Amino acid sequence: EAxxxxxxxxxxxxxxKKITLECSQTMGHDKMYWYQQDxxxxxxxxxxxxxxxxxxxxxxxxxxxxxxxRTEHFPLTLESARPSHTSQYLCASSTGQxxxxxxxxxxxxxxxxx
Amino acid sequence: EDKVVQSPxxxxxxxxxxxxxxxxxxxxxxxxxxxxKQEKKAPTFLFMLTSSGIxxxxxxxxxxxxxxxxxxxxxxxxxxxxxxxxxxCAVRNQTGANxxxxxxxxxxxxxx
Numbered sequence: 566e567a568x569x570x571x572x573x574x575x576x577x578x579x580x581x582k583k584i585t586l587e588c589s590q591t592m593g594h595d596k597m598y599w600y601q602q603d604x605x606x607x608x609x610x611x612x613x614x615x616x617x618x619x620x621x622x623x624x625x626x627x628x629x630x631x632x633x634x635r636t637e638h639f640p641l642t643l644e645s646a647r648p649s650h651t652s653q654y655l656c657a658s659s660t661g662q663x664x665x666x667x668x669x670x671x672x673x674x675x676x677x678x679x
Numbered sequence: 680e681d682k683v684v685q686s687p688x689x690x691x692x693x694x695x696x697x698x699x700x701x702x703x704x705x706x707x708x709x710x711x712x713x714x715x716k717q718e719k720k721a722p723t724f725l726f727m728l729t730s731s732g733i734x735x736x737x738x739x740x741x742x743x744x745x746x747x748x749x750x751x752x753x754x755x756x757x758x759x760x761x762x763x764x765x766x767x768c769a770v771r772n773q774t775g776a777n778x779x780x781x782x783x784x785x786x787x788x789x790x791x
Contacts, residue, residue: 608722608767608781655722668779670715670722 568592571656571671578646579679586641586674588656597639598668600655601625608655614639646678681706685768685782692758692789700753700785702768712751713779714742715767722767725753758789 569590578584590597599612600623610623614633628650629643639658643650653675657668682705692698704712711729715722726735728744728751735742739758744751755762765786769779 606783608769608779610779668713669724 569656569658569669569671571654571674573674574672575675575677577677577679580645580647582646584643584646584676586654586656586676588639588641588671589637590639590656590658590669590671591637592658592660592669593636594658594660594669595636596659597633598657598659599623599629599631599639599641600657601627602653602655604653612641646676648678651676651678681770681772681780683768683770683780683782685766685785687785688783689786690788692787694759694789694791696758696789697754697756698758698787700755700766700768700787701750702753702782703748703750704768704770704780705749706770706772706780708772709746709749710771712744713769713771714751714753715769717765717767717784718763725766755787758787760789760791763787763789 572587595616597614600608601611602608609625611625611627612623612631614620617633620631620633629641631641633639653673655673656671659668684703686701711727713727714725716725726742731744731746739756742753765784767781767784769781771779
């Protein structure tokens with residue numbers, strides 16, 4: 566079944582730790598995205614990718630980095646987590662074709678940095 | 680600066696009521712407007728609107744776009760407790776990345 570997965574779903578971690586949030590999709594989508602959402606606030610795009618070996622920063626500045634070595638995999642890494650990184654992180658993908666503009670979202674990772 | 684504004688921010692209704700959620704936008708080179716429903720997990724897609732005046736309908740939910748007024752409404756008739764969620768409006772512009780500008784959402788609570 567085609568889907569988009571994120572792990573872990575919840576993560577509580579101490580300041581200074583390195584973390585990687587995983588995102589995988591089985592739909593063969595070329596385009597993938599990372600969003601950050603604080604409670605009661607808008608979804609903000611922090612990274613996106615047009616395809617393998619293509620990554621761009623989004624409209625919200627983020628200290629995280631991403632990589633796209635395989636089409637189906639788009640992990641997000643924080644080298645040194647801080648309390649200000651506490652948020653929900655949502656991964657999404659889309660085909661990018663003219664006839665299909667929808668973005669499909671994963672379940673999200675709720676990150677808490679203590 | 681591209682902007683999407685939703686109203687009301689929060690709404691509490693009784694089962695069976697009809698609700699109308701509003702979304703207005705200011706986007707350079709508008710391409711489409713999308714509605715999502717977000718419960719405890721990630722948003723799920725509801726509608727995509729590109730043309731003015733054409734209503735999209737799915738069961739008790741319907742939506743319409745007004746490009747002249749730069750706005751859209753989402754209607755839910757005969758609400759049920761399962762409709763309780765945050766409803767997100769997002770607008771896509773004419774860029775190559777298919778990126779979406781989201782509003783803060785409307786939190787709908789349906790009480791029995």
